[in-house]
Amino acid sequence: xxxxxxxxxLDLNLVDTMNQPEGFTRLxxxxxxxxxxxxxxxxxTELGLSLRTDQAGNVIARWEGSNPELPAVATGSHVDTVxxxxxxxxVAGVLCALGAIKLLKEKGFTPKHSIEVINFRSEExxxxxxxxxxxxxxxxxxxxxxxxxxxxxxxxxxDAVEALGFEWEHFSQAERGSDEIKCFVELHIEQGTVIExxxxxxxxxxxxxxxxxxxxxxxxxxxxxxxxxxxKRQDAxxxxxxxxxxxxxxxxxxxxxxxxxxxxxxxxxxxxxNVLTVIPGNVELGIDIRSVDDSLKKExxxxxxxxxxxxxxxxxxxxQVDKLVDNPSVLLSDTVAAQLKTVGDxxxxxxxxxxxxxxHDVMNMAKKxxxxxxxxxxxxxxxxxxxxxxxxxxxxxxxxxxASFLELEASDKNAxxxxxxxx
Numbered sequence: 021x022x023x024x025x026x027x028x029x030l031d032l033n034l035v036d037t038m039n040q041p042e043g044f045t046r047l048x049x050x051x052x053x054x055x056x057x058x059x060x061x062x063x064x065t066e067l068g069l070s071l072r073t074d075q076a077g078n079v080i081a082r083w084e085g086s087n088p089e090l091p092a093v094a095t096g097s098h099v100d101t102v103x104x105x106x107x108x109x110x111v112a113g114v115l116c117a118l119g120a121i122k123l124l125k126e127k128g129f130t131p132k133h134s135i136e137v138i139n140f141r142s143e144e145x146x147x148x149x150x151x152x153x154x155x156x157x158x159x160x161x162x163x164x165x166x167x168x169x170x171x172x173x174x175x176x177x178x179d180a181v182e183a184l185g186f187e188w189e190h191f192s193q194a195e196r197g198s199d200e201i202k203c204f205v206e207l208h209i210e211q212g213t214v215i216e217x218x219x220x221x222x223x224x225x226x227x228x229x230x231x232x233x234x235x236x237x238x239x240x241x242x243x244x245x246x247x248x249x250x251x252k253r254q255d256a257x258x259x260x261x262x263x264x265x266x267x268x269x270x271x272x273x274x275x276x277x278x279x280x281x282x283x284x285x286x287x288x289x290x291x292x293x294n295v296l297t298v299i300p301g302n303v304e305l306g307i308d309i310r311s312v313d314d315s316l317k318k319e320x321x322x323x324x325x326x327x328x329x330x331x332x333x334x335x336x337x338x339x340q341v342d343k344l345v346d347n348p349s350v351l352l353s354d355t356v357a358a359q360l361k362t363v364g365d366x367x368x369x370x371x372x373x374x375x376x377x378x379x380h381d382v383m384n385m386a387k388k389x390x391x392x393x394x395x396x397x398x399x400x401x402x403x404x405x406x407x408x409x410x411x412x413x414x415x416x417x418x419x420x421x422x423a424s425f426l427e428l429e430a431s432d433k434n435a436x437x438x439x440x441x442x443x
Contacts, residue, residue, distance in 0.1 A: 021119065021122070021123065021416055021419065022412050022413075022416055024119070024122065025115060025119060025412055025415050025416060025419070026412055028059075028063055028115055028118065028119075029107070029111065029115055029415070031059045031063070032056055032059050032060065032063075032099055032111050032114065032115060033046075033056070033107040033111060034046075034052065034055055034056055034059070035107070038107055038409070040107070040406055041406055042104060042406065043101075043103075043104035043105050043106065043405065043406035044101045044104070044105055044106060044107045044406075045101060045102075045103045045104055045105070046099065046100050046101045047100060047101070047103065047142075047144070047146055047147040047171075048100040048141060048142025048143070048144060048146075048147050048148070048153060048180075049077070049141060049142050049147070049153075049177070049180040049181050049183075049184060050100075050147075050180075051184075053099060053100045053141070053142070054184060056099040056100075056111075057079055057099060057139055060079060060081070060099065060114060060118075060139045061079060061081075063118055064079075064081035064118065064121075064137065067081075067118065067121050067122055067125065068083070068125065069081040069082055069083050069121065069137070070082050070084065074157070074158065074193075074194040075157070075186065075187070075190040075191055075192075075193040075194040076141060076153065076154050076157035076158065076162075076181075076186070076191045076194035077141040077154065077181065077184065077186055078138060078139065078140050078141055078154045078155075078157070078158055078194060079138070079139040080136050080137075080138050080139075081118075081121075081136065081137040081138075081139070082134055082135070082136050083121060083131060083134060083135040083136075084134050085131040085132050085133045085134040085135065085430060086130060086131065086132050087132050087133070088134055090132065090133045090134070090202070091133065091199055091200055091201050091202040092133060092134040092135065092136045092200065092201055092202060093131075093133050093134070093135050093136070093201075093202050093203060093426055093429040093430045094135075094136040094137075094138055094201050094202075094203070094204040094205075094385075094389075095113075095117040095120070095135075095136070095137055095138070095204065095205050095206065095207070095422055095425075095426065096113060096114060096117050096136070096137050096138035096139055096140065096204075096206065096381075097110045097111075097112070097113025097114050097117070097139075097140065097143070097206050097207065097208065097380075097381060098110035098113070098114070098139065098140045098141070098142075098143035098144075098154070098381060099111055099114055099139060100141070100142055100143055100144050101144060101146070102144050102146035102404050103146050104405075104406065105144075105146070105403075105404045105405065105406075105408065106402075106403060106404065106405055106406060106407070106408020106409070107408065108209050108398065108403075108408050108409065108410045109208070109209060109211070109403055109404065109408060110143055110144075110208075112207060112208065112209050112396065112410055112415060112418065113206050113207040113208050114137070114139055115415065116207045116415060116418040116419045116422050117137040117207070117422060118137055119415075119416075119418075119419035119422075119423075120419050120420075120422035120423035120426055121135065121137060121423075121426075122419075123419055123420070123423040124423050124426060124427060129427055129431075131426075131427075131430035131431065132430060132431050133202055133429065133430040133431075134430075135426050135430050136201075138158075138204075140152070140154035140155045140158070140381045141153060141154030142154055143155070143380070143381055147171045147180075148169050148170070148171050148177055148180075149169065150166055150169060150177070151379055152379065152380075152381050152383070152384055153177070154194075154381070155381035155382075155384040155385060156384050157191045157192070157194040157195065158194050158195065158196055158384070158385070159195070159196075159384040159385055159387055159388050160192075160195035160388065161384055161387060162191055162192065162194075164188065164189070164191060164192060167188050196388075198388055198389065201385075201388075201389045202389070202390075202429060203353070203356055203389060203390040203391065203392070203429055204382065204385040204386075204389050204390070204391040204392075205356060205360070205382075205391065205392045205393070205394065205422065205425055206380055206381060206382040206385075206391070206392075206393050206394075207393075207394050207395075207396065207418045207421070207422055208376075208380055208393065208394075208395055208396075209395065209396060209397070209398035209403060209408070209410050210223060210395035210396065210397055210398055210401065211377075211378055211398060211401065211403035211404075212377070212401045213397075213400065213401040214372065214374050215372050215374070215395060215396075215397050216397055218372045219370075220370045220371055220372040221364075221369045221370045221371065221397075221417065222364065222369060222370075222371050222372075222394055222395060222396055222397075222414075222417065222418070222421065223371060223372050223373070223374050223394060223395035223396075224357050224360050224361055224364070224371050224372070224373050224374075224392070224393075224394055225352060225357075225373075225374060225375060225376050225392070225393035225394065225395060226312065226351065226352060226357065226373055226374070226375055227312040227349055227350055227351040227352055227375050227376070228312070228349060228350040228352070228375070228376045228378075228379060228380060228382070228383040228386075228393070229283075229310040229311050229312045229349050229375055229376060229377050230310070230347035230348060230349045230350060230379065230383070231308050231309060231310045231317075231345055231347060232308075232309040232310075232317045232318070232320075232321050232343065232345060232346050232347075233306065233307065233308050233309070233343070233344040233345040233346075234305075234306070234307040234309070234321065234324065234341055234342065234343055234344065235304065235305070235306055235307075235341075235342045235344050236260065236263075236303075236304065236305040236306075236307065236328065236339060236340070236341055236342075237302070237303075237304055237339070237340040237342070238256040238257075238259055238260045238302065238303040238304070238305070238337055238338070238339050239256065239301070239302055239337060239338045239339075239340075240253075240254035240255055240256030240257075240259060240299075240300065240301050240302065240303075240335070240336075240337040241253075241254035241299070241301050242293060242298050242299055242300070242301030242302075243298070243299045243301075244297065244298070244299070245296075245297050245298060245299055246297065248299060253299055254299075254301075254335065254336050254337055255299050255300060255335070256291070256300045256301055256302055256303040256337055257291050257300040257303050258300075258335065259303075259331055259332070259334075259335035259337045259339075260303050260305060260331065260337075260339070262327075262331060263286070263305070263324070263327055263328065263331060264286045264305075266324075266327050267284045267285070267286050267307060267320075267324060268284065268285075268286075270284065270320055270323050270324070271283055271284035271309075271320060274316060274319065274320065278313065278316060279313075280311055280312050280313040280316060280375065281311065281375075282309065282310070282311035282313065282316040282317060282319075282320055283309070283310050283311070283377060284307065284308070284309045284310075284320050284324075285307065285308045285309075286305055286306070286307050287306055287307070287308050288304075288305065288306030289303065289304070289305050289306070290303065290304045291303050292304075307324065309321060310377050311349065312349045312351070312375045313349070314348055314349055317349075321343075324341070325341055328341055350383040350386050350387070351386075352382065352386055352391055352392055352393060353386065353390035353391055353392055355390060356390050356391060356392030357373075357392050359392070359425060359428060359429065360392055360394055360421070360425060362428075363421055363424040363425050363428065364421065366424065367420055367421065367424060369417065369421070374395070376393060376395075380393060394418070394421060394422075396410055396414045396415065396417060396418045397410065397411075397414055398410050399411075
């Protein structure tokens with residue numbers, strides 16, 4: 021299995037070595053994503069799976085069960101990357117899902133429910149600024165109005181998908197019925213060090229923290245840096261500077277006193293006119309707030325708004341706060357999580373329960389079907405970076421976890437169906 025994992029990992033990444041100093045750039049709905057999906061199709065075919073491509077370009081590799089009328093047990097992830105990213109984010113989930121099929125077939129397992137490995141299109145937001153396009157389409161969550169959104173080269177989503185032979189107007193037809201899938205589980209690298217910090221082997225995710233995103237516009241007054249007296253300045257950058265540490269300190273304080281953590285980041289800043297000899301007269305900030313506890317996100321937002329009122333008064337500037345995004349966080353299936361923990365116990369593996377601070381395809385699938393997410397460790401928590409790495413041993417562990425879960429669910433060994441859980 022280890023050799024197969026090493027070879028297939030390279031093949032899915034279209035490389036001869038995972039040592040890629042410039043990283044991997046395989047953006048959504050591009051020829052390179054297509055080439056990686058072609059490898060997925062080849063490997064799935066070698067494993068004896070049938071293939072279907074839906075109207076959004078998602079590829080479903082299916083192992084027909086003895087009772088094909090039953091809803092399928094599904095797993096999978098994506099193969100697109102961010103620009104100059106790593107070769108494990110997304111790919112690990114696809115690889116381990118295929119590996120689980122290989123393991124079960126070698127074991128001689130015959131599923132009662134069909135088993136599907138789904139390769140979702142365009143999970144990352146790196147190209148268009150909008151994430152999880154494929155799983156949104158499959159879950160019925162895609163708004164076709166976003167078709168005019170363009171990438172940095174001016175290519176719209178509609179143009180990009182149609183250049184690959186798909187019809188944007190038909191994307192909504194990729195939606196699947198609630199009775200088609202019994203449950204869904206995704207494997208992903210952790211993108212952090214919580215598992216290792218707790219000295220466990222893998223993670224079982226309770227929920228996905230979706231963001232509140234704010235745009236702050238600070239209006240002061242530009243002036244000559246050499247001739248404007250300090251006491252008469254309306255420096256927009258000076259006025260907003262205290263907010264940067266305030267955002268971080270507020271999130272830290274709330275995380276220390278609440279059950280669920282919250283993170284908040286001033287992640288974008290632009291000063292205008294951005295000239296060495298001119299006092300900044302205008303500043304724009306972008307703030308990202310995330311927690312599985314939506315009330316905590318709103319608390320941080322309100323404290324930011326109040327701090328802006330105080331800073332505007334103190335520094336004689338105006339500060340406008342616009343909310344760009346306010347997505348409710350997604351709680352995953354308790355029953356699927358319990359099954360994954362049971363599998364861990366049966367395999368003598370230790371697990372840690374945690375939340376995901378990043379979005380994944382599973383958050384869309386969870387809106388319609390009982391869904392779960394497991395994390396395997398990644399070296400030093402590095403992700404979206406050329407140094408991203410997961411060991412072959414941890415990938416093999418992931419294969420065993422997914423295989424055991426699929427065996428449990430596809431054979432109906434579990435008396436309590438996953439479909440009875442929250443989604």
